[in-house]
Amino acid sequence: MRGRVLVIGAIVASLVLVGAYLAAGGSSYAPEKTQNPCKPRPWSNPQSLGEIANQFTNSALDGAACQLGVSRETLAQALATPEGRKRFAEKYGITDAKLAKAIRAGLIRAVDDAEEAGALSPLLATPLRATLQHIPLKEAIELIQDAKSLLGNVQSFLGPASGIIEQFLP
């Protein structure tokens, strides 16, 4: 076999392999990029109270993260465990009070997003927003002690209104 044939064969084999892997998505096989929390998050048509709670939580996290200048995912990790919250506070220099204020602002944004998406009637959004605006800071800080209590509180807050909310579901 001639040397030139061997070299050409090597070039072709290499190009075919790399080309095939690139065509199959090899250059973009990496973790998904996180979304900018300050951009509005599209709401899908919720079919149940659980879906509303999910979308409401995501919008609230987006709103709070946007205000704190971090990603929604970073904030969610901080709220997941007390250790996570401690690391978050040390890394970003954010106090519990500042975090609680951001969460309150996030909850209000969630109501705005839901209303804007047509998932929440203005008749319901207005009193919800007013209630959220008046959550005392001390209570807001208690809300962020752990994620479960935060969600539990959101659900208990939504609980009495669930009957009304379900009437507004599409």
Next chain:
Amino acid sequence: MLVSFNLVMALAAVPAALLARRVGPGRAAAVGLAIFAGAGLACGLADSLSTLIVARCLQALGGAAAVTAALELLPAAVGSERRAATVWAAAGATGAALGPAIGGLLTELVSWQSIFLLQVPAALAAAVPILSVAKHEAATGVIEPELRRTGRPHVWANLALAMVSAAIAAALFLLVLLLIEGWRLSPIEAAAVVSVMPLAALAGARLSELVADARSRAAAGAILVSGGLAGLAFLPKATVALTVPPQILVGVGLSLVLSALTETALGGRAPQAIHGGWTISARHAGVVIGLLALTPIFTHDIAQQRHDAINAGTAVILDSPVNPLLKIDLAEKVSERLEEERGKVPTIGPAFEPLPSDPTERAEVVQLREELQDQLNRGATHAFSTSFLLAALLGLIALFPIALAREVEL
């Protein structure tokens, strides 16, 4: 620790070859193998990292003496210097390809210590046929003075060897690390996967015999090694099967390029032990440079990709339709896994056990687990991309000295 053996090999190969010329290859090889065996025993029994490092350095000293002296002994066994150079070069290429597979197998089946302990009888067995040569040298004493003259080493071939060796070391080391640390395969599974490379190297050795021109073989080999490494850099999915085609390219390539460059470096040069020493030195220096240059890069990339994968995984959890309270339970368990396996790619399966009994909820949780694992796999795979690409680049840069390397007939 990682490069201590290669560093000592790189530094000791030429002095060891000079010593072999002075005392005789038989005696040098016998003593070298004895030191290698003794140090191997010390490695296997080492109770601390520092003992292991010292023993590995001693092994490298013994190994350098044995390997370079072997090149002086081979012509008598195989008939000619040219044939000796070919056999010696092929043995080096095969060893480079076989190492990780055998190491992984022994680590999983027995222990990492067994790798060293098994080297003891192997080295002693290799020393047995050399003893008669060593005895003869002891009786007759001297090497003819004219053979002590040494010519200049083949700079371009040795430079190319160093670059290609850096790329190959990266291929072997990074792939094993990707399989075990990234994709969480056991050492024996990883050994089975990387055994593709030595098998392909055997095919490459057959191909070598069909082409006489060493420069073409070296160029084709370097291109194949680079192509294989680029393939590993652009894996489109974290699937073992997709590592096979790149490994075939690297295996065939390393067999072609290492043997061709070693033959070129030795061609027309005497004494062979000294020039063999230069090739050993170049190869191990390449391994040291490759690992030292790429280790900080992939270490940084692993940390970055772990962070990105955890963020992407968090997004998957937040966006999943799973019941919010169950979601928080899962997130807490996943966080615990991350804490437990801090610095590693976590195994998240246990965080999802037991699965919910409700069929709809169970399906949602299973889908969430798969999506989360996908993000972690993406991160683990992508963490090695830059390092594989840089290693591929080293292989391509080796084409310049290969183009300048002139083959001299023996």
